[in-house]
Amino acid sequence: MKNKWLVIISICSLLLGAGGTYASLLWILPPGTIDFSKEKVESEHEVAMEKESNPGLDKVADALELIRKSYVEDVSENRLIQGAIQGMVGTLQDPYSVYMDEEASERFNDSLDSSFDGIGAQIAIQEGKLIIISPIKNSPAEKAGLKARDRIISIDGESVEGLDVYEASKKIRGEKGTIVKLEIIRSGLSKPLVVDIKRDKVPVLTVFSDMKKSSEKNIGYIQITSFSQGTAKDFSTELRKLEEQNLSGLIIDVRGNPGGMLSSVEDILFQLVTDKKPYVQIEERSGKRIPYSTALKEKKPYPITVLIDEGSASASEILAAALNEIENYSLVGKKTFGKGTVQQAVPLDDHSNIKLTMFKWITPNGNWIHGKGIKPTIDVEQPAYFHVHSLQLEEALALDMNNENVTIAQEMLVALGYGPGRQDGYFDVQTERAVKAFQSINQIPVTGRIDEKTAMELQEKIISAIQNEKNDLQLQVALKTFR
Known part of the structure; x- marks a missing residue:
């Protein structure tokens, strides 16, 4: 039964190893939280001892040997072991824990690059469903109208049932210029939408800044689209530029930000929150909590307001909770996504890895926001047309x-100021007049019918209206918090 021991060695080694990587919705843990290298099994003798104390491993080895030798078709041992690992991880029913084979692991590491070819959308599996957490700013996904919490049910006509995040990502990504067809279910629509998205180069630029005015005051604005390796450094640079212009307040916008590296958000919080409370607490499965605090004694000489919405997740929620619960800064917008767990990617000897949920993170006041999100201190709903669906x-x-x-x-x-008289789905004479007025103003043949050209122009005008910051009610309310 030599192969039997190989199975046991393989399975045990999956739970061990050293180091870690990161990606959106995956956090590098604070130094010293866990040291895999000290736990690594170093000999077959130690594995055998583990087997003696856990007879369940004997059953796994027996099952592998039976299938490998007696199944009606030849099956490779590697394929069986991969399936066993995927089965173990799948049993956890945790959307953030996943096994990645060597190919998936390479794609995972590729996602750390400064740019990639694809559509630019963060995805996850929740309750067995593939959902969009948030499209990346200025990405093909955003331009195509994909929204946070859209549920993907097929990719290029093939069902996503049974796919994990990395298998789905592989199907969605592709060469620049090619088209991917996503079928999505969206709240408020009775039928699925089919969206054609042209893949493009998606730059991972994470920090955007601007100076805005409110009652003649200079209000700095910094948008963070995700927390990656260079985010904290870019944040510091942009903040310094704004502070040189006599700031009266700062808005930090993490709407649609799906998260990223814990170390990145830490480096930002080190500049913004004092040591009165821990900015985050990491909870082990034993219930023990490890607090992490800054060394800052004095907060910024100006107030800060944070913009949040349902697409703000993970590290974004750490930032929002710390700024609110430590310094009592305002949170403006809508309730956040609600991801309160910490993952680590553990590389294995065969270049595969397991991304495993290992801890919970807790807010400064001791709250676990997982599945609940963080409520804004000032709840602001965007105009209805911010949520309008695409015409199909x-x-x-x-x-x-x-x-x-x-x-x-x-x-x-x-939304565009043309009065159809009703919004119940019946195309009456007044709706026809409104269409003709729209066509006339936009130099489209005046037919009163909404053909592809008219539909495209309607959607482009809506996008322009959404991008006009005067129509961004959440931003306008945030500016007023400094008066």
Whole structure:
């Protein structure tokens, strides 16, 4: 039964190793939290001792030997071991724990690059469903209208059922210029949407800054789109530039930010919150909590407001909770995503790895926000057209039609100042007049029908309206917090 021992060695080694990597929604743990190298099994003798104390490993080895020798078709031992590992991780029913073979692990590490070819959307599995956490700023996904919490049900016509995050990511990514077709389910729509997205180079630029005015005061604005390796350094640089302009306040925008490296958000918090409370607490499965604090004695000489929404997750929530619970800074927007666990990617000897949830993170006041999110101190809903769906035309919309696409078109017309008279999905005479007015103003053939050209122009005008910061009610309210 020599192979039997090989199985035991392989399975045990999966839980051991040294080092770690990172990606969005995955955190590097603070130094000293766990040292895998000290726990590594160094000999077959030690594995055999483990086997004696855990007879369950004997059963696994027996099952592998039985299938390998007696199954009706030849199956490689490696494939069986991979399946066993995936089964163990899948049994955890944790969307953030996953086994990655060598190929998936390489793709995982590639995601750390400063740019990549794809659509630019952060995805995760929740309750067995593949969902979009957030599209990246200015990415093809954002331009195509994908939104936080959209549920992907097929990729290029193939169901995503049974896929893990990395298998789905492999199907979605591809060469620049190629098209991927995603079928999504969105809250508020009775039918799935099919969205064609042209893949492009997605730069991972994570920090954007600007100076804004509120009652003649200089209000600095910094948007953080994710927490990657260079984010804290870029944040410091942009903040310093803003502070040189006599700041009266600072807005930090983490809306749609799906998270990233713990060390990155730590380095930012070291500049912003004092040592009155720990900025985060890491909870082991024993219940023991390890607090982490800054050494800062005095906070910034100006107030800070944080913009949050349902796409703010993980490290974004650490930032928001620390700024609010330690310094009592305002949180403006909508309730956050709610991810309160910590993962570590543990590389294995065969270049695969296991990304495993190992800890919970707790807010300064002792709250675990997992599955609940963080509520804003000032709840602000964006205008309805910020959430309007894309038109999916199979035929032109015209008089006396009654369907969901007509409802969407009517919502767009209302948002753009053309009065269709109703928003119930019935294409009446008043809706036709509104369409003709829109077509006339935008130099489109005036037919009163919504064909592809009219639909495209409607959607482009809506995107322009959303990108106009005067229409961003959450930002406008945040600016008013400094008066």
